[in-house]
Amino acid sequence: MLFSALAIFACAPASTSHAPLRWGGDAEGGAPFVEADPADPAKVRGFDVEIAQMIGHDLHRDAVFVQVAWSSIEASVERGDFSIGMSGVEDRPELRARHAVSIPYFEFREVLAVRFADSARYRTLADLSGKRVATLGGTGAYQTLLDLQPHAGPVPISYDDDVHPYSDLVSGRVDAVLLDNIIADRSLRRSGGFYIQPVPVATGHYVAVLAAADTALRDSVNVILRAHMRDGSLEKTFRAWKVWDTTQVQYFARALADSAGPHAVGAAASVRSVRSYLPALLRAALITLLLSCLAMMLAVALGIAVAAGRVYGSPLVRAPLAVYVEIIRGTPVLLQLFVLYYGLSGFIRLPAFVAAVLGLGLNYAAYESEIYRAALQAIPRSQLEAGRTLGLSEAQILRLVRGPQALRLALAPMTNDFVALLKDSSLVSVITVVELTKQTAIYATNVGSWVVPGLLCSIIYLAMSLPLSRLARRLERKWSSI
Amino acid sequence: MTQALDVRDVHASRGPHQVLRGVTIDVAPGEICALMGTSGAGKTTMLRAIAALGPFDSGSIVVDGFALTPGHVPPESKLRVLRRSVGMVFQSQSLFEHLTVIDNVTLALVHALGWTRERADAEAVELLTTLGVAHRAAAYPRQLSGGEAQRVTIARALAPDPTLLLLDEPTSALDPARRTSLGEVLRALAAEGHALLISTHDVDFAEAFADRVAVLAKGVVVEEGSPRDILSDSTHADVRALLRSPSAEPRE
Numbered sequence: 001m002l003f004s005a006l007a008i009f010a011c012a013p014a015s016t017s018h019a020p021l022r023w024g025g026d027a028e029g030g031a032p033f034v035e036a037d038p039a040d041p042a043k044v045r046g047f048d049v050e051i052a053q054m055i056g057h058d059l060h061r062d063a064v065f066v067q068v069a070w071s072s073i074e075a076s077v078e079r080g081d082f083s084i085g086m087s088g089v090e091d092r093p094e095l096r097a098r099h100a101v102s103i104p105y106f107e108f109r110e111v112l113a114v115r116f117a118d119s120a121r122y123r124t125l126a127d128l129s130g131k132r133v134a135t136l137g138g139t140g141a142y143q144t145l146l147d148l149q150p151h152a153g154p155v156p157i158s159y160d161d162d163v164h165p166y167s168d169l170v171s172g173r174v175d176a177v178l179l180d181n182i183i184a185d186r187s188l189r190r191s192g193g194f195y196i197q198p199v200p201v202a203t204g205h206y207v208a209v210l211a212a213a214d215t216a217l218r219d220s221v222n223v224i225l226r227a228h229m230r231d232g233s234l235e236k237t238f239r240a241w242k243v244w245d246t247t248q249v250q251y252f253a254r255a256l257a258d259s260a261g262p263h264a265v266g267a268a269a270s271v272r273s274v275r276s277y278l279p280a281l282l283r284a285a286l287i288t289l290l291l292s293c294l295a296m297m298l299a300v301a302l303g304i305a306v307a308a309g310r311v312y313g314s315p316l317v318r319a320p321l322a323v324y325v326e327i328i329r330g331t332p333v334l335l336q337l338f339v340l341y342y343g344l345s346g347f348i349r350l351p352a353f354v355a356a357v358l359g360l361g362l363n364y365a366a367y368e369s370e371i372y373r374a375a376l377q378a379i380p381r382s383q384l385e386a387g388r389t390l391g392l393s394e395a396q397i398l399r400l401v402r403g404p405q406a407l408r409l410a411l412a413p414m415t416n417d418f419v420a421l422l423k424d425s426s427l428v429s430v431i432t433v434v435e436l437t438k439q440t441a442i443y444a445t446n447v448g449s450w451v452v453p454g455l456l457c458s459i460i461y462l463a464m465s466l467p468l469s470r471l472a473r474r475l476e477r478k479w480s481s482i
Numbered sequence: 483m484t485q486a487l488d489v490r491d492v493h494a495s496r497g498p499h500q501v502l503r504g505v506t507i508d509v510a511p512g513e514i515c516a517l518m519g520t521s522g523a524g525k526t527t528m529l530r531a532i533a534a535l536g537p538f539d540s541g542s543i544v545v546d547g548f549a550l551t552p553g554h555v556p557p558e559s560k561l562r563v564l565r566r567s568v569g570m571v572f573q574s575q576s577l578f579e580h581l582t583v584i585d586n587v588t589l590a591l592v593h594a595l596g597w598t599r600e601r602a603d604a605e606a607v608e609l610l611t612t613l614g615v616a617h618r619a620a621a622y623p624r625q626l627s628g629g630e631a632q633r634v635t636i637a638r639a640l641a642p643d644p645t646l647l648l649l650d651e652p653t654s655a656l657d658p659a660r661r662t663s664l665g666e667v668l669r670a671l672a673a674e675g676h677a678l679l680i681s682t683h684d685v686d687f688a689e690a691f692a693d694r695v696a697v698l699a700k701g702v703v704v705e706e707g708s709p710r711d712i713l714s715d716s717t718h719a720d721v722r723a724l725l726r727s728p729s730a731e732p733r734e
Contacts, residue, residue: 382576383579385535385570385572385576386572387578388535389535390594390639390642391565391566391594391642392590392594396593396594400589400593401578401589404580405578405579405580
């Protein structure tokens with residue numbers, strides 16, 4: 001990515017004498033924000049792209065696009081990967097506390113999407129007490145849901161993309177989706193099958209975010225944005241992308257009247273302290289622990305069965321088991337989780353947590369089975385023959401002689417795997433389970449820094465994995481001393 | 483008198499190599515028979531065939547009335563009767579590492595014979611006492627000396643009360659004093675009516691404790707008779723020399 005950005009940089013036509021204006025966005029976010037141009041996928045288009053070009057034009061600099069994951073825009077702009085981040089970035093107090101932020105250039109509404117059958121009973125969030133409401137993680141909508149949850153509000157379900165919340169709504173996995181009206185309208189046009197409540201839950205604003213020290217550029221951007229609000233070119237862009245509505249008319253009027261720009265969205269203006277986030281992190285750690293324990297139990301049970309089948313079974317049993325192990329070990333666990341949760345949803349709709357336990361359990365079972373197989377094969381033949389001459393059946397020899405001894409050999413690699421699983425469990429956030437790492441990311445997005453959340457998260461992971469390693473070492477010592 | 487073990491004209495091969503070429507041997511209840519021979523003579527192959535751990539190609543093996551058939555080793559489910567009548571003491575350490583001494587001895591009683599834990603424990607303590615290792619009942623195999631491990635292995639093999647006890651090189655890990663004490667234990671077992679077939683290359687041990695000696699060379703029994711006849715008679719000096727050759731074995 002960096003290389004291609006540099007290539008663009010090097011090849012950019014020298015239309016101006018100034019350095020190019022590097023701006024970052026996420027083309028995965030899609031139209032109308034930023035999307036790969038269907039006519040030329042090397043280029044991007046969208047209203048954010050056009051606004052970036054307006055800014056570049058007025059600054060006499062070429063606007064050069066840098067692809068960045070949406071959730072990393074703020075961190076990247078602060079790092080200096082680019083000067084301006086703009087991709088449906090939401091205005092919020094924490095953002096203003098950490099970075100230089102432009103005046104909002106668009107006002108959106110957080111709207112509630114429900115199934116047609118529920119359009120009469122789920123009108124507002126208050127109607128959705130205890131129901132599952134999907135949204136994008138790290139957004140203002142997600143924060144709204146989190147703030148409501150302790151007060152008998154809905155259960156927030158966080159997604160990493162804005163397509164699956166709506167497909168899961170239609171399929172019945174969630175009861176409502178709370179997202180920006182632009183995203184909701186887009187999903188309605190693309191696939192449909194749901195109803196958008198006309199009364200918005202809240203309003204928010206899209207802004208351009210800049211490095212905290214970059215206030216000079218921020219002020220120039222503000223001037224440019226106001227100029228384009230005034231001369232109608234911004235309206236033209238929004239109309240071209242079919243997002244212009246009466247809300248914008250009113251907002252533009254307000255913005256131009258009050259040159260200081262609107263202030264914080266919502267009431268949650270104070271920066272949240274560690275104390276307020278710690279309970280959420282600990283709850284998420286509990287999810288991580290529960291998920292890992294259940295997945296490991298499944299992996300151990302299944303791993304033993306697969307290993308026994310591969311050591312004792314006929315070729316007819318051994319072949320499919322070997323195929324299972326190789327497929328699981330040869331493909332990414334992330335892909336397996338996607339297939340299990342989204343790919344199979346046409347046949348069986350697994351709840352996210354169940355899919356997470358199954359996905360991790362099935363994946364680790366393949367690795368566990370190889371450990372057990374090696375351990376079983378490491379038990380000397382004389383031990384098995386001694387069992388036979390004593391009149392024990394093969395099953396008894398496995399259960400009483402071979403199995404227990406193999407388990408001792410397998411203990412150390414098993415412990416390693418469990419510690420690895422504890423950390424791999426962070427992958428399940430892609431199927432909407434909020435565990436420790438995801439909760440940390442949400443926390444970090446909200447406070448605009450990874451330092452404290454990252455530190456807390458690491459401490460919690462270590463607190464879970466270190467005692468485990470110690471226990472395993474103690475067991476090993478005990479068994480090797482006798 | 484019916485034989486505890488009756489082996490007739492047994493042939494066995496390992497790959498292309500003919501290990502046994504027509505071995506005939508029998509052991510009566512109360513008798514100790516020493517199967518002697520150098521490394522590669524086929525002693526262990528013979529013992530493994532009798533214990534149904536290895537196959538033989540032709541001939542017959544009858545243990546306490548149970549006939550083994552040539553060819554593949556049958557599945558364990560068809561060997562129940564044989565397993566009750568044959569006990570085996572392996573040359574290499576074969577105690578179950580994860581179980582205490584007493585659990586090693588009671589494992590077969592509880593799980594193969596279905597005895598209660600109390601009855602099995604009582605039997606095991608009695609056996610361990612007879613063999614002089616009752617004080618080690620709670621120890622794990624790794625904590626035992628070579629002599630103790632040997633006795634526990636014998637106690638484990640004896641627990642189901644087999645008619646025939648096979649011992650593969652039982653003296654290889656023992657010093658002279660312990661060899662004598664092991665010999666006395668084996669004599670006591672024979673006196674109780676057990677039949678013992680011992681593979682060994684230890685001439686002094688065989689001479690002191692065996693009732694009968696069979697010398698195996700190149701897959702056949704070349705000499706058979708009382709230890710005095712075979713091992714002391716000057717006409718058999720070549721046999722003695724053979725058995726005392728420095729190549730005398732670590733293991734077949």
